[in-house]
Amino acid sequence: MSRFLFVTLPLAGHINPPAAVARVLAEHGHEVAWSGSEARLRPWLGPDAVVYSTGMRLFRGQPDTGFTAVKSLWEGFIVPFTRFTLPSVEKAVRDYQPDVVVTDQHALAGALVAQRHGLPWATFCTSTIELGEPFRGLPKVDAWIRGHLAGLSAEAGLPGAPDPRFSPYLVIAFTSAFFLGDRSFPDHYALVGPALSARPAAVNFPWDRLDPARRHVLVTVGTMADDVAMDFYDRAVQALRPLGDSVQAIVIAPAALPDTPEHILLLPRVPQLELMPHLDAVVCHAGLNTVSEALSCGVPLVVAPHTRDQPINGAEVVRIGAGIRLHFHRARPDQLRAAVLALLTDPEYRAAAGRVRDSFAAAGGAPAAAARLAQLAAA
């Protein structure tokens, strides 16, 4: 049996897939310890998990979009977070003596420390941002990121080390090759589909308010600055306001909106995974978790990408035919309404979403990821 150290990012959506994989590894008798923010990890992992805490470093780039977001992600988060966590990840590796280090693609300290100790390491792609190669046509942007990576490697005592975003041993991506346009990847890439697991704390939901005679639409923009989110929710509620005869909407909004009609349930939190099978459409920001959860249940989407990998995910949803793309900031209520109605009336969207669901099921999920990690540890 083998020992794995999982190195995580304290960002929403980056803990769920590793937690699901760790559970399968434990079921097969392997041991998993964690490096990351104890405050973030503990609710997911329970009191018995071994956590080497890195402390918390907040990421303040959430409202940014486009290249402003790319810049704040790297210079405001990934680079300083790597420097900040390098000593604690080093200590975790020395204390825990793992056989394999498993690191989030942007938790670069995991990759650097593993290389420093000559340990095999695996990359978890919990977003599609690097797989989508968004800067292929922008050589100066690509060179700027590579400059940061080279600088961090040199600081870690590894001048000229390979790209810490991609393990040469094993890269596990939590989506399917079908979702990414059936592009071919090297053999050491495993596209295992989403590794879904229920959220840690039980969230109450008024299940008795769901009217089986109406169609159900979920509206969520995930973790986002409140003012940016509320502006979108306001337009979404305006869009759904006249549809009360045939539609019930669940809107995950952090604050109340005035005059919300009976058929729109405004809730701060919902059990999203449990809700998904009851839905006919999802309106979202195209974050990978929400997109994957919806498509896993064959639910079509209105995607309004906001930042980072969301434009990539949104473009794939549209290419596959599983949804309609609108502009996050500029989508008007009438456009949002027309898009929702199209998903509810044209069965082709749901059929296309079903093809993604099938590709996810065939990709193997958390058990497939755990099997590849066990192979790497045994090699």
Add this chain to the structure above:
Amino acid sequence: MTAEPAHGDPAQEQLLAEMIALLRKVTGEDPRWAAGITSSTRLETDLYLDSLEMAALCDLARETYGDRVDLAAFVSGLDVDQIIELTVGELAAQVAAARLPAARLGGTGADR
């Protein structure tokens, strides 16, 4: 950013108006939105132009002005800060530069 067209140059004012019309086409926005756009309006930070709309704008500019106007090639040569700060006026200057005879190209943006 230095590509502000000089005020009162009717040819440059005309080109700016044409560029704003192209922006309206690729975003589907209304005249009120377009009325707020000047040459110093930034495409990403002020207009939230996304990558698909940017690509559509480059295609539309080529269709409108011919193959010599290759905004995509111009953008591909920019670094991250230049992309963040890219303005409508700079794109208009690129179009102007590509349409002018080479001899009149003097610091209109092609030198960045």
